[in-house]
Amino acid sequence: MKKVIILSLLAVIATNIQATDLTTFYKKSDTFFKKYVNNGKVAYKTIKANQSEIQGLYDDIGSMNLSSASADQKKAFYMNAYNLIVIFQVSKYYPLKSPLDQSGFFDKVKHKVGGEPMTLNYLEIKKLILANKDPRIHFALACAAVSCPPLASFAFTPSNMESALTTRTKKALDDKSWLKVNASAKKVELSKIFEWYKKDFTMNGAESLLDFINKYRSAPIPSSYKISHYEYDWSLNEG
DSSP states (O other): OHHHHHHHHHHHHHHHHHHHHHHHHHHHHHHHHHHHEETBEEOHHHHHHTHHHHHHHHHHHHHOOOTTOOHHHHHHHHHHHHHHHHHHHHHHHOSOSOGGGSTTTTTTOOEEETTEEEOHHHIIIIIIIHHHTOGGGGGTOOOSBTTSOOBOSSOOOTTTHHHHHHHHHHHHHTOTTTSEEETTTTEEEEOTHHHHTHHHHTTTSOSSHHHHHHHHOSSOOOTTSEEEEOOOOOSBOBO
């Protein structure tokens, strides 16, 4: 009986330590984003000059133990991890004109995330989109390019995540430069994200892309409008 109690206490202690580690990670990430991200633009040059800050967060991402983390804790962790790894890679090889200047940036280079080696594409699709069935995540991740949804200047946490995901989604879909509506021509130009990840946006019952978009837009787009996709600008989102 005594052995069972001790094991139970050790399990509780381990869980609390892990929660503390994740909480510390969220706080450090939040401080970093607030310091180096402004209006969706990232101060890569300044980050490069202070490489130890992003290196420390990158190391934390690799060593984090998620074995007892809740679904919400993992979701917040992985979203922050994705954005921080993108910034880490850009700053490591800075100056770059585009993330695509580094071969295999998204689909070849592997990073340790919660003890597992994976590419950014694997992290995005397997650990976030498929694991959570939440297409709003696409608006929380920034790929270091001008055409990406703007990067938030704060970290996602289990407590702010739900409202933040909805806010980020609405912000992108109401942005005239990101979602281009031409009422006189009755057409709308969408980001390539909607072409590349079309299935994600209709996975939860949305009958079409416009059905998903109109759920979050302030001014719904008529279903009769012709849809096209503008070219993606992979220029670095540097500020």
